[in-house]
Amino acid sequence: MHSVELYELAIRVAESLGYNVRHENLGGVGGGACEVAGRKCIFVDLTLSPHDQLDQVAEALGQDPAIYVVDIPTEIRELVGIGRAA
Numbered sequence: 001m002h003s004v005e006l007y008e009l010a011i012r013v014a015e016s017l018g019y020n021v022r023h024e025n026l027g028g029v030g031g032g033a034c035e036v037a038g039r040k041c042i043f044v045d046l047t048l049s050p051h052d053q054l055d056q057v058a059e060a061l062g063q064d065p066a067i068y069v070v071d072i073p074t075e076i077r078e079l080v081g082i083g084r085a086a
Contacts, residue, residue: 003050006075010057013076014042017066021057033060040064054079 011021019033019040031045042060044053061067062080 003054006079007050007054007057009073010054010061010076010079013072014057014061017061017064017070019060031056033063 014021017040019042020036021042021044023044023046024031025047026043026045028045028047031043031048033040033042035041042057044056046053048056058076058079061076062082067080068082
């Protein structure tokens with residue numbers, strides 16, 4: 001799967017986990033997951049390369065415990081470094 005397709009899939013998974021994914025110009029010094037007013041958010045830094053943007057989303061997904069209890073595509077499981085669901 002191409003990086004762009006994988007990125008789009010990762011965004012869909014994040015949204016299915018309740019994240020509001022925001023694309024912002026953060027000057028290469030920010031981004032990642034946080035909670036704003038009780039809502040989960042992922043800020044993706046538009047100044048980063050597409051690969052680094054994918055890494056930001058993957059890191060956020062990998063830190064969310066919900067990733068272990070939902071059915072997600074194998075490509076995303078591999079991206080965040082977790083095995084198949086039991």
